[in-house]
Amino acid sequence: MMPADLDLMIILPALLAGLLVLVTHIPLGAQVLKRGIVFIDLAIAQIAALGVIIAGAGDFEPQGWAVQGAAAAAAVLGALLLTWTEKRWPEVQEAQIGVMFILAATGGLLLVAHNPHGGEHLQDLLAGQILWVRYQQLLLPAVGTALIAAVLFFFQNSLSRLGFYLIFALAVTASVQLVGVYLVFTSLIVPGLAVRHYVGKKRMALAYLVGAGGYAAGLVLSTLYDLPSGALIVWCLTALAVLVYALGPKPPGGLRAMHS
Template identity: 65%
Template sequence: MNLDALSLSILVPAFLAGLLVLATHVPMGMQVLSRSIVFIDLAIAQIATLGVIAADLFGFEPEGWVAQVAAVSAALLGALLLTWTERRWPDVQEALIGVLFVLAASGGMLLVANNPHGGEHLRDLLAGQILWVSTAQLLPVAALAATILILWFGLRDRLGRFGFYGLFAFAVTTSVQLVGVYLVFASLIVPALACRLYSPHIRLAVGYAVGAAGYILGLGLSVLFDLPSGAVVVWTLALVGIAAYSLGPDPSRSVAK
C-alpha cells in the first residue's frame, strides 16, 4: 500500500475532472442508449485522438492550442459525417459508427508507427493521465461543460441531428484530453445503464451518483495501491453501476425506458 501518496492535492483535481466529464456525459449517455448508438463515444473520441496525433506528427505540442483545434476540428468532421450517415442509412448507423471507430483507431496506430514515443503517447490518450490533471486545466473545461449543459437542457429538442453530434464532439474532445478514451466511454455508458430502470424523476440523479462514487472509489484505490488510475476507475464505475442496478426497480416489473 502507498499510504503516503494518498494526497488531496492529487486527488481533488482528479476528482473534479471526473465530475466535469460526468456532468455532460451522464445525460448524453441516456440519449445515446435511447438512440441505440452506444459506440458513438468511442468513435468520436478516437477521431479527436487522431487529430491530436496528427498535430503531434507535424511538431505541435499535444497540450498546445493547435492540437486542441485539430482535435475539435477532427471531432466535428466526424460529427458531420455521422449526421450524414444517420440521414442516409439510419438502419445501419451503429455498424457505421463501429467502422468509423476502427478506422480512426487504426489510423492513429499508423501515424505513430515511426514515432519512437508514439506508443507512449497513444497509451496516454487511451488510458488517460487523470492524476496529473491541474486546477488550471479545469477552468476552461468547466466553462465549456456549463455551455454544453445549457444548450443540452435548454435547446435539446431543437438541436437537430448535427446539433446533437456537434455538442457531443465538443464534450468528448475535452473529456479525452482530461481522462482518456477508456474513461470517457465508461463515464458515458455505465451510469446510463445503471439508472435506466429508475423513475425518470430520479434517473439523472442516480446516474450522477453512480459516476461520482465510481470516480472517488477508483481514484482512492489507484493511489492507495499504486495502480493505473484510469483502469481502476473503469472497474469501480462498473461495480458501482452493477450495485445500483441491482438495488433498483425489478426489471420484470419496471416500465421505465
C-alpha cells in the first residue's frame, strides 16, 4: 500500500483508543517514576489480563460486562495485595512486583494450555489488536477515562498509597483490553522518561505529544507496510521519545547525573 492509498478513517478508532489510554497513563506514569515502582504497570496489566483469561474460560462475551468485571476484580485484588506487601516488606517491593508479574504471566499460560486458540488469545492480550478497535468498544473506556482523569486532576497530590494503586488498577484494566500489555507499559513509562528533565507545563504537553505522535506514526506505518500495529507503535513512540530527550535540557550535573 502506498501513502496515497491510505484511508485515515481506518485507523481513526485505533488512534482514539490510544489517545484515551494516554489521557490517564501519562500522569499515572509520572507518579510511577516518582515513586520508583516502574514495573507495577506490567504486574497490574498482566494480572488484569489473567482476569480476562479466567473469564474467557467461562465462554463469556469477550467485550461483555463479565469479562470487564473479571479483569477489574483481578486488577483491584492485585492492587490490594501490592498495597499490603509495600506496608509489610517495603524494602523489597520492586522484587515483589516482579514475582506477581511472573505468577500472573505463567498462570495465564497454564489456563490456556489446553485451549486450541489459547496462544492466539494470549498474544492478543500482550501485543494487542489496536488496529481492529471499533467505535462501540470505546464508550465504556471513555467514561472510565473521564472519571479517572477527574480523580487524578483533583486529588493527584493527596492520593494515599491504596488510592493510587486502586486508581492505577482500574485505569490499566480497560487499557489492556484495548491496546495490550506491551502498549500499556510503553504508554505509562516512555513519555515520562522522554520529558523527565523538562520543567513546567511544557513537560506534560511534550509527554502527550510524544505519546500521540508515537501512536499516530505507528498506526500509519503498520497500515502502509502490513506490520503488527502494537509492536510498531512501541518502536515509534520510543524513537520519538529518544529524540525529544536528546533535544531537551541536559540533566543537572551532566553525564554523572544521567547515571545516578
